Amino acid sequence: MSRLIAAVMVSLDGVMQAPGGPEEDTSGGFAHGGWVWPYAGEDEAMDGLFTQPFALLLGRRTYDIFAGYWPQVPGDAPHGGIAAAFNGATKYVATHRPDTLAWRHSHALGADVASAVRALKHRDGPDLVTQGSSGLLHQLFATDLVDELRLLVYPVLLGRGKRLFDDGTQASAFRLASSRSTAAGVVISRYVRDGEVRTGSFAGD
Numbered sequence: 001m002s003r004l005i006a007a008v009m010v011s012l013d014g015v016m017q018a019p020g021g022p023e024e025d026t027s028g029g030f031a032h033g034g035w036v037w038p039y040a041g042e043d044e045a046m047d048g049l050f051t052q053p054f055a056l057l058l059g060r061r062t063y064d065i066f067a068g069y070w071p072q073v074p075g076d077a078p079h080g081g082i083a084a085a086f087n088g089a090t091k092y093v094a095t096h097r098p099d100t101l102a103w104r105h106s107h108a109l110g111a112d113v114a115s116a117v118r119a120l121k122h123r124d125g126p127d128l129v130t131q132g133s134s135g136l137l138h139q140l141f142a143t144d145l146v147d148e149l150r151l152l153v154y155p156v157l158l159g160r161g162k163r164l165f166d167d168g169t170q171a172s173a174f175r176l177a178s179s180r181s182t183a184a185g186v187v188i189s190r191y192v193r194d195g196e197v198r199t200g201s202f203a204g205d
Contacts, residue, residue, distance in 0.1 A: 004145055004147050004148070005049065007049055010153055012157050015159075018032070020033070025162070030162075032158050035154065050081075053126035054085075054089060057117065059135050062131060091106040092107055092109055092120065092128070094108075114139060114143040114145065117145055118145065134163070142168040149191040151189045177192050
């Protein structure tokens with residue numbers, strides 16, 4: 001079976017919209033695109049994810065951004081290794097336009113995204129890794145399909161924008177497997193699924 005790993009760059013207040021550049025995603029009037037760039041290089045902490053076999057699981061907007069960028073990155077560029085890994089990986093995409101997936105090794109998930117992802121997880125194959133794709137992540141959290149979170153939490157408040165979690169997220173417990181902080185203040189944490197939410201009370205008997 002494959003694990004589903006959600007790898008996310010997120011602000012202190014949970015915003016994950018447009019980390020890479022001003023024009024990446026301006027929907028909703030978002031005006032802070034490119035907010036990770038003052039911490040350039042911290043995203044390299046995710047490189048370990050892409051040294052083992054993996055498949056990408058993407059929403060359509062993120063897919064279009066990636067498909068327009070990564071195939072153009074040469075192998076000797078600063079991120080050439082990740083570009084080669086992304087270009088060579090199988091891409092599974094949540095889309096209503098399956099006939100327009102031009103990036104090689106791309107496949108549409110179909111109308112029932114949750115069922116398609118569940119079937120992929122039950123096959124023998126590499127782990128599924130998300131990047132960006134807030135709308136898709138909301139579906140995955142609502143159907144309890146995420147096995148692991150890799151979070152890069154940046155020391156910035158954005159106030160508004162697309163967030164990692166919404167009200168549809170299914171209650172679930174995670175265990176902190178590792179954590180470290182960088183000199184720039186980015187907290188890099190790995191959480192693994194740990195059963196159901198456990199509750200109790202501080203009130204006396």
